[in-house]
Amino acid sequence: MTSDMPYVRQTRLDSYVDRYAARTKGMTASEIRALFAVASRPEVVSLAGGMPNIAGLPLDVVGDALRDLVLDSGPVAMQYGSGQGDPKLREQICDVMALEGIDAHPDDVVVTVGSQQAVDLVTRVFCDPGDVVICEAPSYVGALGVFRAFQCDVVHVAMDDDGVQPDALEQAIAAVQAAGKRAKFFYTIPNFHNPAGVSLSLERRQRVLEICQRAGLLVLEDNPYGLLGFDGEPLRALRADDGEGVVYLGSFSKTFAPGFRVGWALAPHAVREKLVLAQESATLCPPVFSQFALSSYLSRHDWLGQVKQFREMYRERRDAMLEALPEQMPAATTWTKPGGGFYVWLTLPAGLDAKAMLPRAVTNRVAYVPGTAFFADGFGAQCMRLSYCHPTPERITEGVRRLGAVIKEELELRQTFGAVAPGHGRGYDAPGPELT
Amino acid sequence: MSDLGRVLVLAGGLSHERDVSLRSGRRVAEALRDVGVEVEERDVDADLVARLRSDPPHAVFPLLHGVTGEDGALRQVLDLYGVPYVGADAAACRTSFDKPVASTMVRGAGLRTPESVVLGHDTFRELGASALMDAVNTSIKLPLVVKPARGGSALGVSIVRTADQLPSAMVNCFAYGPVALIERYVEGAEVAVTVVDTGDGPRTLPAVEIRPDSGFYDYEARYTAGATQFVVPADLDDAVAAACAAAAVSAHRALGLRDLSRSDLVVDTDGVPWFLEVNVAPGMTETSLVPLAAQAAGLELGVLCRDLLAVAAGRSAAR
Numbered sequence: 001m002t003s004d005m006p007y008v009r010q011t012r013l014d015s016y017v018d019r020y021a022a023r024t025k026g027m028t029a030s031e032i033r034a035l036f037a038v039a040s041r042p043e044v045v046s047l048a049g050g051m052p053n054i055a056g057l058p059l060d061v062v063g064d065a066l067r068d069l070v071l072d073s074g075p076v077a078m079q080y081g082s083g084q085g086d087p088k089l090r091e092q093i094c095d096v097m098a099l100e101g102i103d104a105h106p107d108d109v110v111v112t113v114g115s116q117q118a119v120d121l122v123t124r125v126f127c128d129p130g131d132v133v134i135c136e137a138p139s140y141v142g143a144l145g146v147f148r149a150f151q152c153d154v155v156h157v158a159m160d161d162d163g164v165q166p167d168a169l170e171q172a173i174a175a176v177q178a179a180g181k182r183a184k185f186f187y188t189i190p191n192f193h194n195p196a197g198v199s200l201s202l203e204r205r206q207r208v209l210e211i212c213q214r215a216g217l218l219v220l221e222d223n224p225y226g227l228l229g230f231d232g233e234p235l236r237a238l239r240a241d242d243g244e245g246v247v248y249l250g251s252f253s254k255t256f257a258p259g260f261r262v263g264w265a266l267a268p269h270a271v272r273e274k275l276v277l278a279q280e281s282a283t284l285c286p287p288v289f290s291q292f293a294l295s296s297y298l299s300r301h302d303w304l305g306q307v308k309q310f311r312e313m314y315r316e317r318r319d320a321m322l323e324a325l326p327e328q329m330p331a332a333t334t335w336t337k338p339g340g341g342f343y344v345w346l347t348l349p350a351g352l353d354a355k356a357m358l359p360r361a362v363t364n365r366v367a368y369v370p371g372t373a374f375f376a377d378g379f380g381a382q383c384m385r386l387s388y389c390h391p392t393p394e395r396i397t398e399g400v401r402r403l404g405a406v407i408k409e410e411l412e413l414r415q416t417f418g419a420v421a422p423g424h425g426r427g428y429d430a431p432g433p434e435l436t
Numbered sequence: 437m438s439d440l441g442r443v444l445v446l447a448g449g450l451s452h453e454r455d456v457s458l459r460s461g462r463r464v465a466e467a468l469r470d471v472g473v474e475v476e477e478r479d480v481d482a483d484l485v486a487r488l489r490s491d492p493p494h495a496v497f498p499l500l501h502g503v504t505g506e507d508g509a510l511r512q513v514l515d516l517y518g519v520p521y522v523g524a525d526a527a528a529c530r531t532s533f534d535k536p537v538a539s540t541m542v543r544g545a546g547l548r549t550p551e552s553v554v555l556g557h558d559t560f561r562e563l564g565a566s567a568l569m570d571a572v573n574t575s576i577k578l579p580l581v582v583k584p585a586r587g588g589s590a591l592g593v594s595i596v597r598t599a600d601q602l603p604s605a606m607v608n609c610f611a612y613g614p615v616a617l618i619e620r621y622v623e624g625a626e627v628a629v630t631v632v633d634t635g636d637g638p639r640t641l642p643a644v645e646i647r648p649d650s651g652f653y654d655y656e657a658r659y660t661a662g663a664t665q666f667v668v669p670a671d672l673d674d675a676v677a678a679a680c681a682a683a684a685v686s687a688h689r690a691l692g693l694r695d696l697s698r699s700d701l702v703v704d705t706d707g708v709p710w711f712l713e714v715n716v717a718p719g720m721t722e723t724s725l726v727p728l729a730a731q732a733a734g735l736e737l738g739v740l741c742r743d744l745l746a747v748a749a750g751r752s753a754a755r
Contacts, residue, residue, distance in 0.1 A: 009667075009668060009732070010665055010666065010667050010668075011665070011666050011668070011728070012661070012662045012663075012664065012665050012666070013661045013662065013664075013666065013722065013723050013728075014661035014662035016662075017661075017662035028656045028660040028663065029655060029656050029658070029659035029660040029663075030655075030656070031452075031589075031591055031654075031655035031656070034452075034453075034454075034455035034456065034655070034659075035452060035455075037454045037455035037458065038450055038451075038452065038454045038455075041448075041450055041454075041481075043450060044450075356607060356608060356611055357611060358611075359452055359591065359592065359611040359612045360611045360612075362452060363452075363612075412561065413557065413607055413610055414607065416557070416560050416561045416565045417560070417565050417603040417604075417606055417607050418565070418566075418603055420603055420604040420607050421604065
């Protein structure tokens with residue numbers, strides 16, 4: 001050992017390295033996540049983010065409402081509020097849910113910090129470490145993050161163009177039971193699924209409910225995109241046909257603006273009581289100012305007219321993507337054709353790995369989210385999520401063109417080196433919420 | 437305030453290492469502010485050139501990692517506008533950033549480098565991957581390291597311990613760049629040696645020994661606090677430590693570098709240092725090696741960076 005140095009030491013650059021909770025396992029730097037830093041640059045066509053496109057919001061109306069809110073109700077709006085949420089907003093939320101066939105009472109609504117917090121609260125209330133949560137395959141990355149944080153075991157159930165496959169759901173429930181475990185709930189996004197882009201067919205909805213009722217399995221119905229369908233009336237919610245077996249989650253992030261962070265849970269009485277207590281321990285109360293702002297916006301503005309405008313804007317973008325994909329994708333590439341929402345789920349030709357391909361895509365100035373982000377078990381490498389919500393139709397066309405070239409290059413590489421086993425994913429292979 | 441005037445910390449860019457670069461930039465900018473330097477941080481984008489022309493800073497600290505930042509391109513632009521900057525000039529960067537070229541040059545200066553081959557994706561495609569991979573496996577003894585010829589942060593780098601791992605390592609590498617450097621994996625202690633020159637000639641800071649928990653100093657081990665144990669100064673005999681320091685200074689000189697560089701070495705079981713690569717814009721993040729080395733040397737990072745900027749600004753004045 002040298003003796004003339006100022007001092008000798010060992011360091012891990014983290015004084016708390018041996019003190020973290022087990023649930024932080026996997027919270028590590030990710031080179032895939034780092035690549036999304038490049039995706040935020042304007043040179044890159046980002047088909048990776050899931051940020052709602054709120055450029056069309058009537059800012060003058062919102063501005064007037066916020067000013068009046070401060071002037072007329074400031075001392076109340078800036079004070080603590082009820083842990084369950086503002087009573088008036090809860091009434092309005094019931095009106096929103098009525099559009100999807102739900103007959104609910106405001107007492108059964110708990111306002112949350114976005115529906116993301118509702119997923120967290122429900123999991124907190126139901127799940128101990130090692131409990132099973134059944135999810136679709138793929139599933140929403142943010143929910144998987146919550147389930148991971150509560151150390152749940154996630155069991156994925158196959159989907160097709162009509163949503164989750166009921167037979168597969170039945171088999172999964174049976175397999176969990178056979179393993180001596182009990183699934184605590186089935187987490188599903190029935191409408192315009194994130195990331196799969198598909199919706200649960202009306203025929204299957206009843207079947208799914210019956211299967212879960214028979215198994216005594218709670219359904220956690222997450223429905224942020226339900227009013228963003230491009231064709232016809234909103235699809236009937238699962239909760240509309242089962243008031244006791246379903247906890248329904250809603251959000252204003254896509255129908256208004258995500259920055260207010262207002263969502264909700266509609267739950268059976270006993271569950272709701274626990275959610276309120278859990279909410280109080282987590283945040284004391286959901287943000288009062290945001291709730292008042294939402295309430296004011298809903299009462300003073302033609303918000304459904306605004307949602308219609310959003311739908312048309314997203315439809316135009318969806319069309320651009322669905323038009324570009326057949327022109328640019330190599331043979332054996334398949335994708336879903338969403339009837340609403342933000343996302344297309346694309347499956348690459350066999351042998352390709354979307355995660356391994358992402359650096360090449362970023363070099364070619366296009367970004368997507370590798371499918372591995374949407375599985376708790378490391379699968380999904382052959383798939384990717386493409387978002388059409390934010391870029392203009394022209395940029396979407398260009399992005400898909402770039403992506404097609406990247407996939408063709410990757411195919412050539414794979415042909416050169418032969419089949420290579422796909423890589424396994426990690427839970428943090430997704431961008432943060434701030435990426436467009 | 438220091439008498440350096442306003443300096444510009446450039447970070448970000450469009451390389452795969454953008455995120456690391458932004459963190460390096462933030463840390464250096466804060467360290468400089470702490471010692472009274474007026475700092476502007478900015479990304480490299482279409483407005484940069486106009487800005488350099490209309491309102492040139494007294495000096496630039498380029499903290500762009502990867503292509504453009506370390507391949508000399510950005511520094512050539514700074515030269516065009518007569519803006520002084522910390523670190524090697526464009527020509528030296530071009531040489532150093534290309535790992536095979538840099539290896540050849542330092543070998544000429546007497547340093548040991550692992551035996552290696554350099555092959556492009558096109559070569560595999562045109563001549564057949566299977567036969568070429570067989571030839572690689574025959575000519576260099578396993579285990580191997582496969583890495584992009586240009587790039588940093590261990591992106592696209594794999595250790596190949598069995599022949600059947602080579603195809604996926606090649607695919608992983610070519611996702612980051614078209615040319616691969618395939619070299620023998622040298623077992624031993626991983627050591628990084630920082631060379632600084634604040635006007636009195638190149639000198640080394642204490643070597644940092646890197647002991648990743650996973651055994652592989654990959655992206656995760658580099659940028660997850662706690663995932664790697666660092667020993668500073670490295671746990672080396674005096675003679676070996678001196679040999680590492682000498683190797684880093686030799687590489688710095690042989691490649692025509694200036695101001696600041698970091699050489700990554702492996703000390704084999706016989707105590708012999710092997711040169712792996714050099715960094716002309718080494719990382720300055722919270723988990724990076726140069727700040728650790730500076731701290732072990734009793735140098736405040738802000739003071740070191742300020743001194744380097746003063747040297748750069750002085751070069752401009754001397755012209």
